[in-house]
Amino acid sequence: MISFENVTKQYIKHKALNDVTFNLENGKVIGLVGENGSGKSTTLKLIAGLLRTTKGKVLVDGQSNVDRKISYSVAYMSELDHVYPFFTVGEAIDFFASQYNDFNQEKAEEILSFMKLQKEQKVKTLSKGNKGRLKMTITLARNVPYILLDEPFSGLDPMVRSAIVKGLIRFVDLETQSLIITTHEIKEIEPVLDEVLVIRDGKVLGHQLVDDIRCDGKDVVGWMEQLYEEVQIHD
Numbered sequence: 009m010i011s012f013e014n015v016t017k018q019y020i021k022h023k024a025l026n027d028v029t030f031n032l033e034n035g036k037v038i039g040l041v042g043e044n045g046s047g048k049s050t051t052l053k054l055i056a057g058l059l060r061t062t063k064g065k066v067l068v069d070g071q072s073n074v075d076r077k078i079s080y081s082v083a084y085m086s087e088l089d090h091v092y093p094f095f096t097v098g099e100a101i102d103f104f105a106s107q108y109n110d111f112n113q114e115k116a117e118e119i120l121s122f123m124k125l126q127k128e129q130k131v132k133t134l135s136k137g138n139k140g141r142l143k144m145t146i147t148l149a150r151n152v153p154y155i156l157l158d159e160p161f162s163g164l165d166p167m168v169r170s171a172i173v174k175g176l177i178r179f180v181d182l183e184t185q186s187l188i189i190t191t192h193e194i195k196e197i198e199p200v201l202d203e204v205l206v207i208r209d210g211k212v213l214g215h216q217l218v219d220d221i222r223c224d225g226k227d228v229v230g231w232m233e234q235l236y237e238e239v240q241i242h243d
């Protein structure tokens with residue numbers, strides 16, 4: 009389980025997260041959504057142990073996010089390009105396999121083929137969308153309990169987005185893994201989501217099981233619109 013206990017994260021003067029508390033249970037696909045600058049990437053970076061909290065605690069299976077052992081539990085796909093551009097796709101896969109004991113090369117090959125990437129292609133010649141596919145491949149190929157994807161679908165052609173969203177779920181074993189995704193593509197991702205966490209101005213605006221949203225006769229976008237309307241009335 010991932011727990012945020014009264015977490016504040018302040019960058020110089022700005023509070024990206026402000027006294028946030030929530031728990032994310034294991035074995036789920038969780039969408040972390042909200043407007044630009046609301047604090048989604050900061051939340052993922054805290055879980056990945058890349059940032060320290062200003063106040064409060066982030067715990068992953070009871071262990072502090074800044075404990076070095078966190079890297080054995082969490083695979084994090086950043087928004088940034090972090091793959092050496094002069095590698096071929098195949099060399100990039102070999103490199104990450106050499107860096108992580110939990111990297112499953114066979115699974116990486118399967119995901120590459122699903123993503124329609126050729127091993128001979130040079131990383132620097134890949135389009136933005138294909139670089140994203142490669143980063144997703146590298147992250148999903150790790151056998152770790154928590155997979156974090158930061159904006160994995162940006163740059164992907166809208167025509168293939170839904171197919172990729174549904175396909176990538178095949179590569180996550182929800183018996184042993186959880187998938188947490190930040191995204192603005194809510195409609196495309198909704199079919200695979202178990203739970204949604206909405207962040208607004210560094211606060212949790214809503215946290216709900218998708219099944220419960222559907223029981224109320226709404227979809228995720230409709231539910232979010234209602235949340236935003238309610239908060240605007242109170243602002």
Ligand SMILES: Nc1ncnc2c1ncn2[C@@H]1O[C@H](COP(=O)(O)OP(=O)(O)OP(=O)(O)O)[C@@H](O)[C@H]1O
Nearest residue numbers: 019020022024042043044045046047048049050051
């Ligand atoms: N390294 C940093 N230094 C200063 N401010 C930062 C830094 N990183 C993020 N911020 C600020 O913190 C706030 C939250 O940023 P964050 O990247 O977490 O938002 P986000 O919800 O992921 O946004 P987006 O959807 O645009 O990616 C923003 O106001 C952002 O400008």
